[in-house]
Amino acid sequence: MRIQKEERRKIWLKYDKHCAYCGEKIKYENMQIDHIKARRKGGNDFIKNYNPACRSCNATKSTYTIEEFKQRLIDDVNRLRRDSSKFRILERYGIVKQVKTELLFYFEKFPSN
Numbered sequence: 001m002r003i004q005k006e007e008r009r010k011i012w013l014k015y016d017k018h019c020a021y022c023g024e025k026i027k028y029e030n031m032q033i034d035h036i037k038a039r040r041k042g043g044n045d046f047i048k049n050y051n052p053a054c055r056s057c058n059a060t061k062s063t064y065t066i067e068e069f070k071q072r073l074i075d076d077v078n079r080l081r082r083d084s085s086k087f088r089i090l091e092r093y094g095i096v097k098q099v100k101t102e103l104l105f106y107f108e109k110f111p112s113n
Helices: 005-013 055-061 066-083 085-092
Strands: 032-035 050-053
Touching (some): 005 050, 032 055, 050 055
């Protein structure tokens, strides 16, 4: 479904021109529109089901639910720690550090929520 320009702008402004997931500031022309609940999983094409997303978050989230996306990110860190000696040495030097905190996406911390 093609999204009208006015609706696209509303989606971009939804989180003050930031990716709903990582919080990165995004230019209008670089914004991708994510279906919060993927259409193939019963989601719809209403504005309430759209989030503004940067390219990398949109590609990584894919058709995952919000909770599945969070779990995938956590699993990715654990997989990197297990499989990448470079990741482990970066941790030892303090360049990379895992923090024990609840993973919250930008939209979950946004004032209107």
